[in-house]
Amino acid sequence: MILVDTGDLLYYRPPTGHPNEKKTGDLKAALYTKTYNLMGYDAFTPGELDFSFGVGEIVRMSKRANFPFLLANLMFTQSHKPVFKPYLIKELPGVKIGFLGLISKEVSLGGPPEENKKYYLADPIEVAKKFVAELKKKKCRVIVVLGHMELAGQEMLAKNVPGIQFILSGHVPHHQPHPLDANGSEIIMAGSRGEHLGQVDFFVEQKRIYSHFQLVTLSAEFADHPQVQEWLVQYKADLQKLIQTRPQASPRRSPPAARREVVIPVTPLYMGENHCISCHPQQHQSWTGTAHARAYQALSQQNKSSDPTCLTCHTTGLGVVKNPNAFLANVQCKACHGPAEGHPELRRSLSPVAEDQCRKCHNPGNSPNFKYPTYLQKVRHQK
Numbered sequence: 001m002i003l004v005d006t007g008d009l010l011y012y013r014p015p016t017g018h019p020n021e022k023k024t025g026d027l028k029a030a031l032y033t034k035t036y037n038l039m040g041y042d043a044f045t046p047g048e049l050d051f052s053f054g055v056g057e058i059v060r061m062s063k064r065a066n067f068p069f070l071l072a073n074l075m076f077t078q079s080h081k082p083v084f085k086p087y088l089i090k091e092l093p094g095v096k097i098g099f100l101g102l103i104s105k106e107v108s109l110g111g112p113p114e115e116n117k118k119y120y121l122a123d124p125i126e127v128a129k130k131f132v133a134e135l136k137k138k139k140c141r142v143i144v145v146l147g148h149m150e151l152a153g154q155e156m157l158a159k160n161v162p163g164i165q166f167i168l169s170g171h172v173p174h175h176q177p178h179p180l181d182a183n184g185s186e187i188i189m190a191g192s193r194g195e196h197l198g199q200v201d202f203f204v205e206q207k208r209i210y211s212h213f214q215l216v217t218l219s220a221e222f223a224d225h226p227q228v229q230e231w232l233v234q235y236k237a238d239l240q241k242l243i244q245t246r247p248q249a250s251p252r253r254s255p256p257a258a259r260r261e262v263v264i265p266v267t268p269l270y271m272g273e274n275h276c277i278s279c280h281p282q283q284h285q286s287w288t289g290t291a292h293a294r295a296y297q298a299l300s301q302q303n304k305s306s307d308p309t310c311l312t313c314h315t316t317g318l319g320v321v322k323n324p325n326a327f328l329a330n331v332q333c334k335a336c337h338g339p340a341e342g343h344p345e346l347r348r349s350l351s352p353v354a355e356d357q358c359r360k361c362h363n364p365g366n367s368p369n370f371k372y373p374t375y376l377q378k379v380r381h382q383k
């Protein structure tokens, strides 16, 4: 068995400028790296989220991994040589398999501009042509691309570079029960967030390769590994120290006022929903009936109330105020109506609610069924 991952694993895009986000990012990256070491991963191709803090950080993290980071088209500006190992050859009985790591040219590298000058992304198609030829010369019968790019980019790759059997799709958040046929290559989509494992079984005959794909849903029937569970408990405790949150009572049972806030923010930019009750009791009442008023609870139930990757959408104003503790539990009034500075004292009107506002959180990965008109109907205050 060969285990590979196609990226956006270790870091997340710093969403906000939260003062501790580098530290929380490092915690997560370290946890995943040692867990993948334990699982015996064979290769990993970083995606743009992994470059959130720059190339240097991911190079540093790669040294802790017992498996290579594969990326053929991230180059040093000076030498035009790849920063990471471009490919890996694995030998199973009777067959050599080449794994080639590629990332879209369109992504940004995240690090400080000074540092980024040291690197550039080469055209994945040109780079693939060169390395596919090299892998063939080295007698690889099967060539697998770990492709961190949009689906269109993967299809272009299949069209322009013959000889690739499998493209394991990174970046695309959707999963598909069947491989997509693209000019003789099979594009395999196992989705995001570790919800599924894409399993490809194949065997090779004289001239042909027969393969079978299976999407395995990683449901609760797969028991957690005791060692990883232990690390997770420690990870959560460490996170808690960096982003202090306090568990809170169910909004339904607690009185409506100040208690629902995690911490009172230090600047009035993001005032809590309790600030709005006195003048807008009807709107407040209807909001209390929506899932938005319980979004933070959804996290605490999963013991993820300190996980910054979740907090950005299940709370309001995280990191907007430069105080690690200043955010509001749940999707509050401001998430849709924007910061209410000067309202109503200066009679300033709040910006109208727009679809874009919803899509910041209701993205295809987290809200696949989102349709603006039907969703809007459920959150409007007049019923």
Ligand code: HEC
Binding pocket: 291, 292, 294, 295, 296, 298, 312, 313, 314, 315, 316, 331, 335, 336, 353, 354, 355, 357, 358, 359, 360, 361, 362, 372, 374, 375, 376, 377, 378, 379
């Ligand atoms: C700050 C992030 C955020 C914003 C902005 C946001 N939502 Fe949500 N929304 C959530 C989260 C998180 C949930 C899930 C809460 C839960 O179930 O715990 C949710 C749930 C919902 C639900 C309930 C879905 C269901 O099946 O019951 C509807 C409807 C909804 N949102 C509509 C909207 C609309 C319309 C907008 C824009 C006007 C919007 N949301 C803006 C984060 C957001």
Ligand code: HEC
Binding pocket: 298, 299, 302, 304, 307, 309, 310, 311, 312, 313, 314, 360, 361, 362, 363, 366, 367, 368, 369, 370
């Ligand atoms: C990009 C924004 C975003 C991020 C990040 C996010 N969520 Fe959500 N989450 C949503 C939205 C939007 C919904 C509502 C989806 C709907 O009903 O259409 C939701 C729904 C949920 C629900 C309730 C619905 C269900 O499936 O039971 C849970 C629980 C949840 N999220 C947990 C998490 C956890 C845990 C994390 C972190 C690993 C996380 N979310 C990260 C936006 C987000």
Ligand code: HEC
Binding pocket: 273, 276, 277, 280, 283, 284, 287, 292, 331, 332, 333, 334, 335, 336, 337, 353, 376, 379, 380, 381, 382
């Ligand atoms: C999920 C997004 C969302 C959240 C959260 C939200 N609202 Fe609204 N609000 C709307 C929409 C949508 C409208 C109506 C605009 C429209 O119909 O085009 C609206 C309208 C209003 C209005 C204008 C009068 C009216 O009823 O149309 C007030 C006042 C208001 N909201 C207050 C609040 C308060 C107070 C909160 C927090 C307790 C809140 N809203 C939370 C989406 C939201």
Ligand code: HEC
Binding pocket: 271, 272, 273, 275, 276, 277, 278, 279, 280, 333, 334, 337, 340, 343, 344, 348, 349, 350, 351
């Ligand atoms: C002291 C009273 C008061 C408080 C507190 C208050 N508002 Fe208002 N709000 C008003 C008045 C008055 C209007 C104008 C109503 C009208 O024109 O019919 C208004 C209008 C609105 C509107 C309609 C669009 C607009 O901007 O004119 C929204 C949305 C709104 N408020 C949201 C909020 C939110 C969210 C909060 C809490 C952060 C809040 N308000 C706090 C008094 C208040």
